[in-house]
Amino acid sequence: MSRKLLPILMMMVVLSPLAIDIYLPSMPEMAREFSVSDTQVQSTLVLFIFSMGIGQILIGPLADRFGRRPIALAGICLYIASSLFAVSVVQFEYLQLARVLQGIAACATSIVVFSAVRDRFNAQQSAHYYSYLNGVICVVPALAPTLGGFLALHFGWRSTFLFMAIVAILVLFVVAFKLPETRPEHANNHTALYRWARYQPILSNSQFVFYASTCMIGMASILTYVSYAPSWIIKHLELSELTFSYLFGFNALINIAACFLAPKVIKKIGNHLTVSYALWLMVLSALLQFLVQLLTLENSLLAAILFMLPMLFLCVGFALLLGPATSMALSAFGERAGTASALLGCIQMSGAALLTGLLQQTHLLAPNASIVMIGGGSILLIILMWLPNVKHWHQQSVTE
Template sequence: MTRKLLPILMMMVVLSPLAIDIYLPSMPEMALEFSVSDTQVQSTLVLFILAMGIGQILIGPLADRFGRRPIALLGICLYIASSLFAASVVEFEYLQLARVLQGIAACATSIVVFSAVRDRFNAQQSAHYYSYLNGVICVIPALAPTLGGFLALHFGWRSTFIFMTLFAILVLFIVAFRLPETRPDHKNNHTALYRWARYQPILANSQFVFYALTCMMGMASILTYVSYAPSWIIKHLQLSELTFSYLFGFNALINIAACFIAPKVIKQLGNHQTVVVALWLFILSAVTQVVMQQIPVESALLAGIYFMLPMLLLCVGFALLLGPATSMALSAFGERAGTASALLGCIQMSGAALLTGLLQQTQFSAPYASVVMIGTGGVILLLTMSLPAYKHWHQEQVSCH
């Protein structure tokens, strides 16, 4: 059963990154068609992530109450409807609304995927499976921008949302016929869905809070990179959409390799030490970016490469970070895995969206915005882990069901 489960989860987990990455090269065209600024177009990305995070607070308890399968099916149906909506809008505000709905839909599938892993595997196994799933997620940034650029070039940017619709229909059929129910049996299904008592024990767990914030910092770093890169490469440096896709895709390929190597690193170092290594890579990425920006350049392509190279370290660090951090955040929860996953997703996604949105209000250029986000988060978390008084925040805990 477990061997059959992983490929299904891999298909489902693609929906979220696909909705983020496939239309990145189309952003300048979308800004032109709707007569809006680059920052407004970037808001469609931030709104998606924000909705994906906030929606999990609502959907997580539903996954615990009614099971993983029905939530997955409803989420995919909403994803199909919102993708069609986005493909047909004529006013920018409706595109933003479509992205909010799409974010809510994506969060439903995300909760089911991560809860199903926690349902079926222990903490150490979960870290490995999360890393494999993250490896699949990382394939999308390597392929989606190039595919999206091709679709936009030949059929317009709306075709990227049509593609999302068709892919989601395929996933719907697979989930409808092949996804088993993984939710543990509950003794009491009659308590209120949204009450503080459901969330309080999770938020009172210091390990959960620490690793949720760690995931948030990692996601904020990646979101800063993804949201700033298109305008910096295409608009500021005047490189083509295709060049952007190649540079972005190369980093994503490195990320893919790192995600599939991550389980071996976790097995060798353990969850805790892998997180430490990942955070050091974040700091190294920020330092390298500062150094790269001091080097004189004579070509736009070289400037683009100098911007993207430090992001390789970020990609590798993120690949190493997310699996063990997610696993350790959820390790103390058994039948509440859906609610815990929801809170984790809310903190990770919504927090990252808010931090990135705030950063976009500053005057930092793309390289230094990345330095601020990546470097500050890495330093704060590593300093916290170095203090003996906070050891209980991040040390391994035994799972209880």
């Protein structure tokens, strides 16, 4: 059953990155159509991530109470409806609302996917499966922007949201007929859904807080890169949407390779050391971006390539980081996997959205914003891992 479960989870996990990446090449065109700024269009991405995180606080306990399967079905249906809503909007504020609803829907499938892995596998196995799922997630950025650029070029940016709805309909049929219930039979279903006692044991666990924060910094770094890159390359450097798609897709291909290599790295050196190496790769990314910006470049294509090159190290670092960090954050919470996954997702995604949103208010250019977010966050975490008096925050724990 476990082997049959993984392909279903892989299909489900596609929905979230698809809603992020397929419309990236269309963002400058959307700004022109709605007569809004680049920052306002970037807010559709930030709002999606933020609502995806906040929604998990509400949906996580529901997954523990009513099971993974009904939550997955409800989330996919909302994803379809919100995607179709985005297709029909004529005012920018309604597009923002559609993205909030889409984020809540995507969070339901995300909770089910990661809770199901924790339901069926121990911490070390979970890290491997999380990395494989992250590998599938990384396939989408390699393909979706090119597909989105093609759809927008021939049918307009609204066709990208229609495509999201069509994919979700296909996933709905698979989940309806194939997804088993994975919630532990001995889970406690009689306590109140929303009360501090459900969250307090998780938030008081220092290892959970540290690794949830690590996931948040990693996600904020990726979100900064993804939200700033389209405007920088298409509008500032005046390159085409397809050129952006090819550059973005190449980085995503490297990310894919890193995600599928990650389980081997984790198996060889362990979760803790993998996280440490991943953070150092992110520091290297920020340092290279700083050095690149010292150059004076007249050729726009070369400038775009050199902007994207340091992001390769971010992509590899993030691929190595997320699997072991997620596994170690959730390792102590077997029966509360849904609630723990919800809190992890909330901190990771909503926290990342807030950090990125605050960064966007500074009006830093894309390269400088990337340096601040990627370098600043990873250096802070590395310093904490060096401090001897807080080793218990990140040390390997015993699996429940």
